[in-house]
Amino acid sequence: MSMILGVPVAVLFGQLLLGIINGAFYALLSLGLAVIFGLLKIINFAHGAMYMLGAMVTVIMFDAMGINYWVALFLAPLVVGCFGVLLEYFLLRRIAGQDHIYSLLLTFGVALMIQGILTNIFGVSGMRYSMPDIFQGGFKLDFMFLPYYRAWVIFMALLVCFGTWFMIEKTKLGSYLRAGTEDAQLMQGFGINVPLLISLTYGFGVMIAAFAGVLAAPIYSVTPVMGSNILIVVFAVVVIGGMGSIAGAIITGLLMGVIEGFTKVFYPEFASAVIFLVMVVVLLIRPSGLFGKEA
Amino acid sequence: MTIMKKLLTTAIASAMMVGSAQADISDDTVKIGYLADMSGTYRDLAGPNGLKALEMAIADFGGKVNGAKIEVVSADDRNSPDAASSTVRRWLENENVDLVAGMVASSVTIAVTKLLEENDSLGIVSGSAASSITNEHCTPNHIHYVYDTYPLANGTAKAVVQEGGKEWFILTADYAFGHALEGDVTRVVEENGGKVIKTARHPFPTSDFSSYILQAQSSGADVVALANAGSDTTNAINTAGEFGLTQSGQTLAALLLFLTDVHALGVNAAQGIQLTTGWYWDMNEEARKWADRFMEETGVRPTMVHAGIYSSTMQYLNAVKATGSDDTQTVRKQMMDTPINDMFATNGRIREDGRMVHDMYLAQVKTPEESENEWDLYKIVRTIPGDEAYRPLSESKCSLVSKN
Numbered sequence: 001m002s003m004i005l006g007v008p009v010a011v012l013f014g015q016l017l018l019g020i021i022n023g024a025f026y027a028l029l030s031l032g033l034a035v036i037f038g039l040l041k042i043i044n045f046a047h048g049a050m051y052m053l054g055a056m057v058t059v060i061m062f063d064a065m066g067i068n069y070w071v072a073l074f075l076a077p078l079v080v081g082c083f084g085v086l087l088e089y090f091l092l093r094r095i096a097g098q099d100h101i102y103s104l105l106l107t108f109g110v111a112l113m114i115q116g117i118l119t120n121i122f123g124v125s126g127m128r129y130s131m132p133d134i135f136q137g138g139f140k141l142d143f144m145f146l147p148y149y150r151a152w153v154i155f156m157a158l159l160v161c162f163g164t165w166f167m168i169e170k171t172k173l174g175s176y177l178r179a180g181t182e183d184a185q186l187m188q189g190f191g192i193n194v195p196l197l198i199s200l201t202y203g204f205g206v207m208i209a210a211f212a213g214v215l216a217a218p219i220y221s222v223t224p225v226m227g228s229n230i231l232i233v234v235f236a237v238v239v240i241g242g243m244g245s246i247a248g249a250i251i252t253g254l255l256m257g258v259i260e261g262f263t264k265v266f267y268p269e270f271a272s273a274v275i276f277l278v279m280v281v282v283l284l285i286r287p288s289g290l291f292g293k294e295a
Numbered sequence: 296m297t298i299m300k301k302l303l304t305t306a307i308a309s310a311m312m313v314g315s316a317q318a319d320i321s322d323d324t325v326k327i328g329y330l331a332d333m334s335g336t337y338r339d340l341a342g343p344n345g346l347k348a349l350e351m352a353i354a355d356f357g358g359k360v361n362g363a364k365i366e367v368v369s370a371d372d373r374n375s376p377d378a379a380s381s382t383v384r385r386w387l388e389n390e391n392v393d394l395v396a397g398m399v400a401s402s403v404t405i406a407v408t409k410l411l412e413e414n415d416s417l418g419i420v421s422g423s424a425a426s427s428i429t430n431e432h433c434t435p436n437h438i439h440y441v442y443d444t445y446p447l448a449n450g451t452a453k454a455v456v457q458e459g460g461k462e463w464f465i466l467t468a469d470y471a472f473g474h475a476l477e478g479d480v481t482r483v484v485e486e487n488g489g490k491v492i493k494t495a496r497h498p499f500p501t502s503d504f505s506s507y508i509l510q511a512q513s514s515g516a517d518v519v520a521l522a523n524a525g526s527d528t529t530n531a532i533n534t535a536g537e538f539g540l541t542q543s544g545q546t547l548a549a550l551l552l553f554l555t556d557v558h559a560l561g562v563n564a565a566q567g568i569q570l571t572t573g574w575y576w577d578m579n580e581e582a583r584k585w586a587d588r589f590m591e592e593t594g595v596r597p598t599m600v601h602a603g604i605y606s607s608t609m610q611y612l613n614a615v616k617a618t619g620s621d622d623t624q625t626v627r628k629q630m631m632d633t634p635i636n637d638m639f640a641t642n643g644r645i646r647e648d649g650r651m652v653h654d655m656y657l658a659q660v661k662t663p664e665e666s667e668n669e670w671d672l673y674k675i676v677r678t679i680p681g682d683e684a685y686r687p688l689s690e691s692k693c694s695l696v697s698k699n
């Protein structure tokens with residue numbers, strides 16, 4: 001078998017594929033962050049908590065009401081999205097126009113509260129959630145065994161990423177959104193309800209995070225702290241991609257998943273740091289990020 | 296006359312000793328500081344319920360020892376040696392804490408025990424796993440109570456090698472505890488004719504284990520061993536299941552599993568897994584009785600760490616009562632001289648290196664058919680006598696062990 005740096009090529013193919021799957025989660029989460037920052041200029045530190053809520057709501061709905069995975073895939077993001085809208089309406093709106101640091105602190109505080117309350121109720125050992133039977137088993141590829149569910153994750157994540165990018169960059173609704181955040185007064189003059197638009201945008205960004213949470217529920221331990229573990233990485237991804245760049249967030253998310261995957265083979269101890277190393281290098285060479293517009 | 300004189304002086308001397316002994320409980324308070332991960336990865340195995348166990352012990356003891364009141368303070372160490380050190384320094388220097396209890400992440404414990412030594416204070420470690428805590432990191436100021444990585448390796452790894460698992464892949468949490476466990480397992484595997492062909496060290500904590508599981512699969516090892524804990528272990532076990540690791544003929548060995556982990560995995564995912572534990576709530580009548588009381592308080596069944604916190608607190612308070620002192624070395628000596636027979640251990644004893652040696656148990660997770668309720672999880676396969684389970688003093692690198 002041919003080898004690269006002492007690692008069989010087949011193993012590297014496997015890691016590439018896994019990297020893309022993990023990258024799909026990073027892409028989904030950083031996409032929501034990029035939408036919220038790009039359009040509302042809010043640094044949403046509650047994003048990890050929303051991802052966690054998506055997963056927790058899925059498990060709780062199943063345990064309490066027997067609501068299955070397929071329904072949860074739509075219902076859980078909707079529930080969490082509504083929560084996001086309320087959060088925007090009652091809290092975030094009050095600090096609109098202030099320095100970014102206010103939104104950062106506010107959302108961080110909200111995230112800690114949500115996490116603390118749920119930790120008190122559910123503990124941190126993780127809640128059981130089994131995947132639907134249809135996903136049992138997987139593809140036997142030449143170089144690895146790919147569980148059906150992981151393939152499903154890539155498919156759904158890419159679908160949502162592309163759909164979001166298309167909606168914001170290419171449709172009329174998207175152009176309203178972008179215009180509403182550029183010049184709210186003018187848009188209101190045209191009879192468009194800008195505050196509602198902003199609430200819905202925040203809710204939408206949060207929905208994407210919750211959607212990622214539902215996708216994660218069958219494969220990762222569902223715990224109240226699952227969001228805080230991933231949040232910092234996702235922020236690094238957004239910074240590398242360029243704050244607010246939607247396409248940048250998606251591409252960088254996938255790329256970082258792959259880089260992290262390879263690091264796990266060649267130098268596993270460094271896996272949690274490699275993304276931050278990339279971030280430092282990118283910030284030194286291109287301070288506005290790979291896909292950001294030069295200020 | 297001389298006899299009378301002798302008797303009299305002895306009587307006066309002992310009266311004075313009793314008198315001074317009572318005054319020996321500093322500021323008339325025995326203050327216990329409970330330090331644990333209260334909100335992170337290791338919360339459920341010790342955490343707030345460990346504090347409950349500690350308070351149960353104090354209540355059962357009567358709330359007072361030799362007339363001095365017993366107080367408890369607690370703090371979240373956030374699995375950070377720095378945060379833990381600053382808390383404990385404050386406890387020892389400003390708040391007159393006499394005993395630090397709990398202690399989970401091994402990295403935290405090693406940092407805290409150094410502080411205890413500097414201040415000549417006492418610590419009883421119930422949650423940590425690293426065997427180095429009573430080996431190269433031993434101090435005359437702490438006791439390691441419940442279990443450590445040495446018996447974990449001796450129990451589980453030995454059993455798996457003897458069943459024919461010769462080539463090992465070890466997946467290790469990249470910090471003090473994981474390193475200690477990896478070292479102890481490697482030794483046991485090699486002593487029993489096996490071989491470790493590859494190790495991979497993952498950052499703590501990690502949520503996605505697919506990459507490591509894939510490496511384990513392509514390594515061709517007979518056994519994939521998990522030298523990690525808490526949600527890292529449950530995540531790895533779930534991912535191994537998803538990627539069909541055991542279907543392709545490899546054996547999965549989890550070296551440290553707590554009752555709360557197995558409960559989270561459920562018997563469907565965890566059935567058949569072998570593990571080593573220091574205590575199980577359903578192992579005898581006394582344990583069951585205590586576990587029932589614990590469940591009334593907390594709503595869950597206790598882990599071995601919860602039981603160990605209760606038992607060790609009782610031992611400590613009994614030693615304070617017997618000696619009439621909360622002086623560190625007086626109490627530690629008394630604890631070392633007293634065999635431990637309670638709901639936690641039979642014939643337990645504390646060695647000069649601070650290791651509490653007691654019987655350990657090789658257990659197997661029940662099948663869904665065998666399990667009668669959500670906490671009916673283990674059957675005990677074998678009792679490993681304490682002296683066989685723990686590192687013999689002859690192999691110790693602890694400076695307190697007298698080499699004859």
